[in-house]
Amino acid sequence: MSIARVRPAVFLPLLALLVAGALIVPHVANRGVVFLGGVVAINVVFGIAFNLAFAKAGILSFGNAMFFAVGAYCAGYLVTQQNHLPFVVILLAAAGCGGLLALVTGLLALRRASGVYFAVITLAVGALVHVLIMKLDFLGRNDGLIGVNRPIIDFGFFDLDLARGDAYYYFIVASCALLVTLMWVLWSNRFGRSLQALKSDPMRASFLGIDIDRKRLIALVLSGSITALAGAIYAPWAQIVTPELAHWSFSTMPLLFTLLGGSAFFLGPAVGAILFGLLEYATRSLVGISDLLVGGLLLAVVLSVPGGVLGLLATLLARFRASSSPQREERA
Amino acid sequence: MAGDLITILFNAMIWAMATFLVASGLTLVFGILHVLNFSHGGFFMIGGYVAYTVLSTFGAEIPLWAYLAAALVASVAMGGTGIAVDTLVFRRLKSVDGVYVLIATYALLLVCDGVVKLIWGLNYLSVSPPRELLDVLFLGGAIMPTFSIFVVVSGVVVFLALDVVINRTSAGRILQVIAVDPWMAGIVGINVSSVYRWTVITGFALAGLAGGLLVANQSLSPDLAGIFILQAFGVVIVGGMGSVRGAFVASIFLGLVEALSATYLPNYPGVLFFATIALVLIVRPEGLLSRQATS
Numbered sequence: 064m065s066i067a068r069v070r071p072a073v074f075l076p077l078l079a080l081l082v083a084g085a086l087i088v089p090h091v092a093n094r095g096v097v098f099l100g101g102v103v104a105i106n107v108v109f110g111i112a113f114n115l116a117f118a119k120a121g122i123l124s125f126g127n128a129m130f131f132a133v134g135a136y137c138a139g140y141l142v143t144q145q146n147h148l149p150f151v152v153i154l155l156a157a158a159g160c161g162g163l164l165a166l167v168t169g170l171l172a173l174r175r176a177s178g179v180y181f182a183v184i185t186l187a188v189g190a191l192v193h194v195l196i197m198k199l200d201f202l203g204r205n206d207g208l209i210g211v212n213r214p215i216i217d218f219g220f221f222d223l224d225l226a227r228g229d230a231y232y233y234f235i236v237a238s239c240a241l242l243v244t245l246m247w248v249l250w251s252n253r254f255g256r257s258l259q260a261l262k263s264d265p266m267r268a269s270f271l272g273i274d275i276d277r278k279r280l281i282a283l284v285l286s287g288s289i290t291a292l293a294g295a296i297y298a299p300w301a302q303i304v305t306p307e308l309a310h311w312s313f314s315t316m317p318l319l320f321t322l323l324g325g326s327a328f329f330l331g332p333a334v335g336a337i338l339f340g341l342l343e344y345a346t347r348s349l350v351g352i353s354d355l356l357v358g359g360l361l362l363a364v365v366l367s368v369p370g371g372v373l374g375l376l377a378t379l380l381a382r383f384r385a386s387s388s389p390q391r392e393e394r395a
Numbered sequence: 396m397a398g399d400l401i402t403i404l405f406n407a408m409i410w411a412m413a414t415f416l417v418a419s420g421l422t423l424v425f426g427i428l429h430v431l432n433f434s435h436g437g438f439f440m441i442g443g444y445v446a447y448t449v450l451s452t453f454g455a456e457i458p459l460w461a462y463l464a465a466a467l468v469a470s471v472a473m474g475g476t477g478i479a480v481d482t483l484v485f486r487r488l489k490s491v492d493g494v495y496v497l498i499a500t501y502a503l504l505l506v507c508d509g510v511v512k513l514i515w516g517l518n519y520l521s522v523s524p525p526r527e528l529l530d531v532l533f534l535g536g537a538i539m540p541t542f543s544i545f546v547v548v549s550g551v552v553v554f555l556a557l558d559v560v561i562n563r564t565s566a567g568r569i570l571q572v573i574a575v576d577p578w579m580a581g582i583v584g585i586n587v588s589s590v591y592r593w594t595v596i597t598g599f600a601l602a603g604l605a606g607g608l609l610v611a612n613q614s615l616s617p618d619l620a621g622i623f624i625l626q627a628f629g630v631v632i633v634g635g636m637g638s639v640r641g642a643f644v645a646s647i648f649l650g651l652v653e654a655l656s657a658t659y660l661p662n663y664p665g666v667l668f669f670a671t672i673a674l675v676l677i678v679r680p681e682g683l684l685s686r687q688a689t690s
Contacts, residue, residue, distance in 0.1 A: 123494045171677045179431055179493045183632055184676045190625060191669035198663050312621065315501055322498060354512060358505025365499040366487055 069329045074247055077330060078240060081107075085236045089229045096344075101232050101300050103340035104239040106320060108293040110332025111246050113317030116286035118326045119255055120279050121262040123178065125314050126168070126185030129192040130161040130287040132309035134294030136196065137161075139208040139304035150214040150225075154295050161291020162284045164192075169283040174276050186311055193309040207305035211298045231300060238296055242289060243333070249285065250329050258282055290317075319357065322364050325371025334372055401537035403654045409543045411650030412550025413609055418627040418634075418642045419553055420601030426574050426637025427594040429493070430485060433500040435602050436624025437507025438476060442469035442606025443615050444515050450522050450610070462525040466607025473603025474596045481595040486588075504620060511617050521614040542611060549608045553601070554643045561639060570594070574637065629672045 261268035324335030524542035561567040634641030656667035
């Protein structure tokens with residue numbers, strides 16, 4: 064399936080709709096649902112950042128949890144140990160750490176392996192990061208970091224206290240909307256189109272003068288640092304950072320969102336993350352059923368609707384248009 | 396000192412053969428179908444639970460024949476499941492990109508986790524070794540439980556059986572032909588799709604057998620699949636994807652790494668293991684032994 068373009072006239076209203084939906088949540092739902100809403104917003108960024116590398120550059124990473132965890136731990140450590148630092152600096156540091164890890168992984172592995180092999184290398188590197196996190200004293204070993212307080216952002220003329228009420232929730236919605244917009248620009252601009260070219264035909268792309276290895280590396284670093292940012296935003300929201308964030312099974316979450324929603328669509332992972340959030344909420348009390356449901360759903364999507372939910376909708380829409388258009392009637 | 400060395404070697408062999416038992420089916424299926432099967436660990440785990448259920452009828456004292464019979468039951472049950480998985484999943488993914496196949500088998504792993512949690516619950520379950528294998532041998536200062544020796548012997552026996560079938564029989568020769576070029580094999584009159592089916596059945600039966608043989612080696616929990624699949628992936632990758640001999644050698648190599656790190660870096664379990672795998676992959680992404688790949 065070809066990668067769908069997203070025009071500003073389509074994207075901006077859709078983003079506004081999502082943000083509006085997210086802003087309504089605290090007024091109509093209880094605290095548990097608000098927490099889940101924040102997690103879903105972060106998952107939207109987590110998923111789209113993965114898909115930026117997957118659908119655009121053809122990089123399948125099974126190690127995105129390590130980027131998320133590195134971001135979360137970086138933010139958790141700096142917030143608890145170096146709390147004089149401004150929160151924006153902490154977020155940038157987290158993004159830098161994630162980007163650095165992605166750079167190292169990419170430099171070592173991206174040129175030598177692709178497809179399934181690259182996926183397995185990221186799996187191994189991710190497992191290494193997980194083990195290291197569990198064993199390092201300053202990262203709290205098995206227990207992780209606790210008491211990651213929500214920060215106060217100092218704007219000079221006034222302080223924004225994110226610890227009060229639902230303030231941090233609104234901060235999450237705003238920063239996630241910003242990150243999604245940034246990724247939309249990357250998806251649609253010249254850089255994104257060159258990634259698409261090298262994915263669909265690497266040889267022709269390199270004849271056209273695209274430096275394939277460099278572009279792929281940049282795509283991975285961008286994906287890694289944005290994922291780390293999502294992790295850094297998550298840390299004060301959960302107020303605890305645990306090694307489970309780095310476990311390889313968490314790496315498959317963005318994959319799940321992407322395939323569920325449709326990897327060919329920019330907002331596919333967003334749709335997937337929201338659907339998954341609803342599904343998780345509906346099955347939260349049923350032990351075993353949730354695994355069965357998630358696994359069965361993912362299997363069904365890969366086997367019968369490889370385009371995901373949005374792909375299915377697009378197909379149905381095209382069919383509906385074809386059957387209702389007058390041209391078709393003339394031919395018939 | 397000699398005792399330490401023997402202990403390290405022995406521990407290496409226990410880890411190596413337990414992991415090889417799981418990895419053998421994984422590497423077989425990858426060698427022939429080119430499917431890297433995440434769910435292999437899940438079916439290994441279900442095999443263990445099936446053996447547990449069979450053995451729970453015997454009470455505390457389990458005779459060796461019952462233990463072996465339970466492993467056989469698990470093996471047959473998983474082989475049967477293999478037919479269903481092949482029909483419902485693998486056959487339909489033949490024309491799909493390898494990346495999606497990997498994701499589909501991961502989904503199957505989640506289904507396995509769910510099935511185990513639903514039927515057997517979240518608690519840790521355990522089976523004691525058969526009553527003939529509760530002794531301990533002493534060799535030069537090293538302590539060797541007879542059950543651990545049983546695990547090592549099982550691994551070696553499974554390896555020898557597979558190696559003989561692949562390299563010394565006509566069925567094995569057909570397998571090697573298909574591994575190299577399935578299209579050409581079809582032209583010369585080999586029923587490729589039937590060989591694919593039998594490979595999957597054998598691979599899954601090996602997973603079930605491993606689950607049954609190792610059921611007393613560690614406690615059973617829904618985490619078992621994830622732990623073993625990562626170890627088995629490491630062995631399959633380092634050994635050169637799809638090679639049974641490679642997997643055997645790689646399991647011993649990684650077993651040594653694991654035993655050495657358990658002795659000298661006891662506070663950092665797994666660090667050396669994953670670092671070794673990452674290093675091997677980066678230096679030789681096609682695996683250490685891929686040139687000698689047998690199938």
